Amino acid sequence: MMNVNFAVTAACVLGLLYFGREVLQPVVAALVLSLAIAPLIRTAGRFGLSRMSATFGALGLVVVVFAAAFSVLGANVLALTSELPRYSAEIRAKSKSLQEMTQHPLARLAPQLLEGTPATTNHETSVRPLPVEIHERASTSDAIAKAIGVVSGPLGEAFLVLVLLVFILLDRENLRDRVLRLVGQREVSRAIKGLEDAAEGVSRFFFAQLVLNVMFGVVIGIALWLIGIPHAALWGAICAALRFVPYIGALIAGAAIALFAAAVEPGWMLAAYALVLFLILELLVAHVVEPRVYGHSVGMSALAVIVSALFWGAIWGPLGLLLSTPLTLCIVVAGRYIKGLEPISILLAEAPDTNDAQRFHHRVLSGDADAILEDARAFLRKSTLARYCDKVLLPGMSLASSDLLGSQEQRLRATVAMVADTLAAGHSSSRSRRRRISMLNESIGAHLRHRREERLGRWQGSLDVPARSVILSTAMPGVREEFMSELLVLVFREARLDARSFVLKQDESNADSAPDAGQLISTAFIAYPVESELPAWTAAVTELRAALPDVPLATIRPHDSMAEELSQVAKHVDLVLQSCEEALAFVAPGRSG
Structure with a gap:
């Protein structure tokens, strides 16, 4: 019965997300933006500004910055549009050369043989009527209507998100009280803790992501300008925007830059320079800068990021891709305090909500001595063996001893003996010094004592x-x-x-x-x-x-x-x-x- 209720609930939620996306998308986008702007509002409030002044000041600053950026980008887009025929011709020429280079020799031989065949004398096959195409001349009013329709859609949605954002920021205390009222008095402490976690940790993560992506766009734009690629500011902005899309965005940005660089000059050197430069900067930011900036206080696993991007992209399209990481991150944070969302938090969080002893318990039952030793080395680099025994080894063995099935007892003894034997020889010893241990004839303690007597003598x-x-x-x-x-x-x-x-x-x-x-x-x-x-x-x-x-x-x-x-x-x-x-x-x- 419980499975049926869960399936019905999940189906209703998915249906609501898909069919109600026209209403939910602007609301969710405004909520995510409110979390991203919250640190800026708090900073403005420290200078003595009232809540309303700090809110409108932060919004005004954001709007001015975005307007200035869009004006510069608009000028670059117009300039790029005028040069598109030349770039398109270069791309077609390079595509043709690549096709000729990769084409099989026999495939190139066929057209040459066909060129030597005599032309047919049949009048019906040699003379073909030309197709007649009728082009309807578009009036000026139709062109204006189409332009208004193209512009009013995105602009209207952006204006709606901006209005919702203003009301959410100005009325956030009232909204929090309403949420607490819905939760009930019994869960009010957990709900407050969850809201504080979302307001502090998650908003800082979003704000750090925004700043980091903008800085990445600035650096890549300057680097592209230095190697001679036109409209470098436009490509820097495109890189900054696409980096909000996890994993896929960076690939699209790198491919677009390489393609445009190939269209700028006849050779391939500029495209190679641009691609190598982008890869170096992306790897540096992704593997060095981001772990230090984001930290591990809030996050999701790498698989969870990809799955969330696929899910929200399928439900909400391009906007879902942009909002996939912040949306899923909010759900992960909420799962720590809301029981119904706890399974999602366990599956998608950066680290499962298990302590070291529980992790030892799980791995010792599966006989994974390598993973246990890796965890032990990481623990012992920061602490002592005495604390490892008190916090990990002994509690983990106590959990495992109460949950043994069949041959797992023998596996437990052999694995713990191997781990203890390695720790006895020194926790920095290599894997090659370990050997498979049979525990058929002696206990773990007897094994450790006999090994010590072998090394040091009877006493x-x-x-x-x-x-x-x-x-x-x-x-x-x-x-x-x-x-x-x-x-x-x-x-x-x-x-x-x-x-x-x-x-x-x-x-x-x-x-x-x-x-x-x-x-x-x-x-x-x-x-x-x-x-x-x-x-x-x-x-x-x-x-x-x-x-x-x-x-x-x-x-x-x-x-x-x-x-x-x-x-x-x-x-x-x-x-x-x-x-x-x-x-x-x-x-x-x-x-x-």
């Missing part, structure tokens, strides 16, 4: 070290507890501390220790009892206390542990910590940031 390092310089991390036999113990060793070793692990009551070989090894230990950690029974864990802690009477004993409480167990655990240790960062701050103050 995981030299025993000829200063007294109280070793941190001991212990655990009862168990998958989760051993993994927590080994993870803590990784955290300490990443901070350049001498940390080693030990499994309590694992076998007899682990029970004997080196002489006076207890004098080397400064702090001992024992994994929180997650899988082991509390009486067995308590007995093991008691033996550890007897072996290390002067060493402080601490544990780290997992986020998903039971509260009633905490009081029993706290009686047997000196300190219960909440995270790996707290543990690192406890043993080495100042290194956990």
Whole structure:
């Protein structure tokens, strides 16, 4: 039933957008322009102008700038119109030469053979009557009527958009109150937050896009003028306008400039210069300037930009192409606060609304270790391994452990082991050093401990070290507890501390220790009892206390542990910590940031 209701609603919305486009287009265009002009009005208001004065001042400035630009462009268009016959002749000549160059030799041979055939003597086929065409002379009144019809359409629509824009800007507070009234009192806080986000972030994005495209048009116009292309100001303005159309606009602008440059001179060098110049500037702006100017506070994915351009272009034509990015961006922002639009925001937003732990959960279930390691490297470039464990690895594993199906448990263990093994060797290590890990016979913690013993020996390092310089991390036999113990060793070793692990009551070989090894230990950690029974864990802690009477004993409480167990655990240790960062701050103050 829900699917049927959704399909009916979607059909009604699409029908309203398509059949009501004559009414909706000017209204939506005015709303988008109001968001673009809003930063200019706010700037004018900071100089002490009233709301009405700031609004009309900003509108007046925009109208004057556009009028001046259109007057200059109109002069260039008239000059270009008078030179079109010469440019058209050059284009036809180059098209013919290209056709001859690309034509197959056998295709050029056929006309030559046909030229040698004798002409027919049939009078009926050699003499053909000339077609008679009757041209009706258009009167002056018809020409004037056609001119008025061509001009009044765009001018009338522009005037309508301008009137709507004025009323929207002057009455925006009243419009906001009406929207909040429609939303209802329960959702008023979310609605206000959404409106503020649209008014601030989205309007800044539009204004930055406007300024950046205008500057691009100015730069490309000057560059084309320097290499000798006529009407450079016109082509700069065309580039600035077409850049508002995502992706397709830049391609059309580059092709138009190259075509016009080819029509200016007989050779191809000027067209090549113009095309290379445009490509360099476009790539520089698209990949260097725009990411710095726009940032990542508001945006859509690249696929969403293309899909939105196709959708709005099919619904509203050329105006839909121009408005596709701002319209979809408004919907994405609204989807963060309006539940009905949330699926659109999730699908089209620049980054999905998932945290690092959820992303780790999704990728570890699919066995995508490469993506996990890329995210880990990006995280560790800005933070510590302790914070990565607290914010990403452990919460992500907790989510994954509760959502396992069939063979996903084996995949989870192998993927996490590979990630932890790479982090143990250094998070900047290359992919070639990783190897596929089989987890059939041992847990992740046992695997990490055995790899460390292979590299550093049975005692995981030299025993000829200063007294109280070793941190001991212990655990009862168990998958989760051993993994927590080994993870803590990784955290300490990443901070350049001498940390080693030990499994309590694992076998007899682990029970004997080196002489006076207890004098080397400064702090001992024992994994929180997650899988082991509390009486067995308590007995093991008691033996550890007897072996290390002067060493402080601490544990780290997992986020998903039971509260009633905490009081029993706290009686047997000196300190219960909440995270790996707290543990690192406890043993080495100042290194956990």
